[in-house]
Amino acid sequence: MIGYIKGTVISSNEKELIILTQGGVGYSILTTSAIAGSSTEGDELELFIETSVREDAIVLFGFQIPEEKNLFNLLREVNKIGPKTALAIISSNNVEEISNAIATGNSSFFKKVSGVGAKTAERIIIDLKDKVTKITGISIISSVEDRQTLNAQEGLIALGYNPIQVRNTLSKVKNRENLRAEQIVREALRIINGK
Numbered sequence: 249m250i251g252y253i254k255g256t257v258i259s260s261n262e263k264e265l266i267i268l269t270q271g272g273v274g275y276s277i278l279t280t281s282a283i284a285g286s287s288t289e290g291d292e293l294e295l296f297i298e299t300s301v302r303e304d305a306i307v308l309f310g311f312q313i314p315e316e317k318n319l320f321n322l323l324r325e326v327n328k329i330g331p332k333t334a335l336a337i338i339s340s341n342n343v344e345e346i347s348n349a350i351a352t353g354n355s356s357f358f359k360k361v362s363g364v365g366a367k368t369a370e371r372i373i374i375d376l377k378d379k380v381t382k383i384t385g386i387s388i389i390s391s392v393e394d395r396q397t398l399n400a401q402e403g404l405i406a407l408g409y410n411p412i413q414v415r416n417t418l419s420k421v422k423n424r425e426n427l428r429a430e431q432i433v434r435e436a437l438r439i440i441n442g443k
Contacts, residue, residue, distance in 0.1 A: 249299045250308060253277065257291045260284055263335075265310065267293060277310040278332075280339040286408070300331050309335060313411050315343045319380075326368070326375045333363045342405065344398055349373075350380045397424055400432035409440070 255269040263284055268274045277295060287293060295310035296317045309331060311317040316338055323334035337346060340361045349357035350373055358369035397418060404414045414436070418424065421435045 250275070250297045251299075252295070253297055253308075253310065254294045255292070257287045257289055257293055260287045260289065265293070267295070267310075275308055277308045278335060279310040280312075280316070280335065282339065283310065283312055298331075307331065311338070313343070319343055319346060322376055322379060323372065326372050328368050328371065329364075333361075336363060337361050342402060342411070344401070347380045350376050353377070396427065396429045397432060399429035400436065403429065403433050404436055413440070 253267055253269060253275055255267040255275075257265055258268045258274060259266040261284065262281060263278055265277050265279055265284060265287055266274050267277060277297070279295065283293075283295070295312065296314050298309045298311070298317055298320060300307045300309065309317075309320065311320065320331075320334050320338055323329050323337055324331060329337075337358065340346070341349075341357075346357075348354075353373050355366070355369040355373055358364045358372055359366060364372075401411075401414050401418060404417075405411055409417075417436045417439050418432065420439050421427070421432055424432055424435075427435070
């Protein structure tokens, strides 16, 4: 089974990349719209891979961070959710927001995703509510100050910073609980830039 790929993007579209490894093999990988949309020909990319084996095909799914891959596999445990629907859910938002929606029973969050109806949305919450924090390692956001931190995190990721780097940087922001999201972003950028 392939679990990780590092190489050069030689082709990309909305949902799929072809990555050429140093060994000279080009792998076709289905990935989130965020990764596919920000990847262009010639980019160096590293992805955590989930290999799906069917009777008629072997399909590779690629993720930027292990938590995305973990959540993808968790979603596939739910009845009526195949890998493509699980990928669409992962593409719809970040791991923290999806985990939070599951933990707080927010079924309308999932109904916005193409291919997810009301019954499937409820099933996701019922089946995964007790598993999501353990599997993804994401703590659930509930308080106002945590919400400000989450908004800041989303803003930094949207600016192109790596999610792991963002989390590490946010943990260094002093008095974070007393700051608004935009103030947290400013402080985080100051730390990243070494000022």
